[in-house]
Amino acid sequence: xxxxxxxxxxxxxxxxxxxxxxxxxxxxxATVTNMAVGLVSLGYKTAVIDMDAQGHIAFSFGIxxxxxxxxxxxxxxxxxxxxxxxxxxxxxxxxxxNNSLSDLSPRVMSHLNSxxxxxxxxxxxxxxxxxxxxxxxxxxxxxxxxxxxxxNSLLASTDIIIPALPExxxxxxxxxxxxxxxxxxxxxxKINILGILPTMVQDHTNLHSVMLQDLRKRFAENxxxxxxxxxxxxxxxxxxxxxxxxxxxxxxxEYLSFVKEVLSIA
Numbered sequence: 001x002x003x004x005x006x007x008x009x010x011x012x013x014x015x016x017x018x019x020x021x022x023x024x025x026x027x028x029x030a031t032v033t034n035m036a037v038g039l040v041s042l043g044y045k046t047a048v049i050d051m052d053a054q055g056h057i058a059f060s061f062g063i064x065x066x067x068x069x070x071x072x073x074x075x076x077x078x079x080x081x082x083x084x085x086x087x088x089x090x091x092x093x094x095x096x097x098n099n100s101l102s103d104l105s106p107r108v109m110s111h112l113n114s115x116x117x118x119x120x121x122x123x124x125x126x127x128x129x130x131x132x133x134x135x136x137x138x139x140x141x142x143x144x145x146x147x148x149x150x151x152n153s154l155l156a157s158t159d160i161i162i163p164a165l166p167e168x169x170x171x172x173x174x175x176x177x178x179x180x181x182x183x184x185x186x187x188x189x190k191i192n193i194l195g196i197l198p199t200m201v202q203d204h205t206n207l208h209s210v211m212l213q214d215l216r217k218r219f220a221e222n223x224x225x226x227x228x229x230x231x232x233x234x235x236x237x238x239x240x241x242x243x244x245x246x247x248x249x250x251x252x253x254e255y256l257s258f259v260k261e262v263l264s265i266a
């Protein structure tokens with residue numbers, strides 16, 4: 001039976017989870033997409049915000065970026081409200097992006113616009129304030145860089161999930177991401193690392209098996225950061241779902257297991 005959020009007299013506020021890594025190609029968008037449809041399948045009201053200028057969340061949900069007239073960029077620069085850009089697909093509310101998000105940093109960080117944007121790292125947090133009472137979970141897809149959209153995402157979040165391939169460069173990206181998050185925590189922002197999610201794991205590859213064991217061993221000594229028990233294996237069905245823009249949690253059961261694991265600790 002699906003679990004539904006309960007209505008109480010207490011104002012609801014969403015759990016805001018960024019899926020972040022300083023390394024690209026580790027399955028951030030696939031993780032966000034499948035988490036979202038998984039949460040919806042369990043009865044949770046869920047939204048996704050795309051903070052990557054590539055705009056792949058739209059693609060993953062079967063929406064053409066070229067058809068978007070307003071995006072999260074317009075909200076962040078004060079030219080639209082969140083309700084004006086909302087899309088809906090597969091049970092998920094979507095606040096999408098496209099290449100226009102690349103203009104965010106130069107616009108809000110310009111000295112000429114300092115009075116218009118006195119707190120450029122908190123634009124997303126303010127935007128989420130418009131909608132957070134409407135959802136149980138808000139998931140944020142981020143870019144693999146330490147830029148203004150990513151900093152906005154992390155500073156707006158209550159929790160972080162770090163996806164990683166069990167390979168050298170990806171594992172290095174884990175530590176870069178943790179350092180970035182710790183620097184934010186040291187500045188007084190309350191943000192929790194929920195854990196590291198192994199993605200695109202190939203059973204028949206000795207490298208992945210060895211690296212995954214090593215990864216678990218490294219973080220077993222760190223009580224603050226866990227490696228999730230769930231492993232997302234490389235599967236053609238995941239690529240087909242993204243290519244066709246048709247996410248289906250029934251065809252991604254390992255992601256549903258992951259969602260349940262997150263719910264058990266979040």
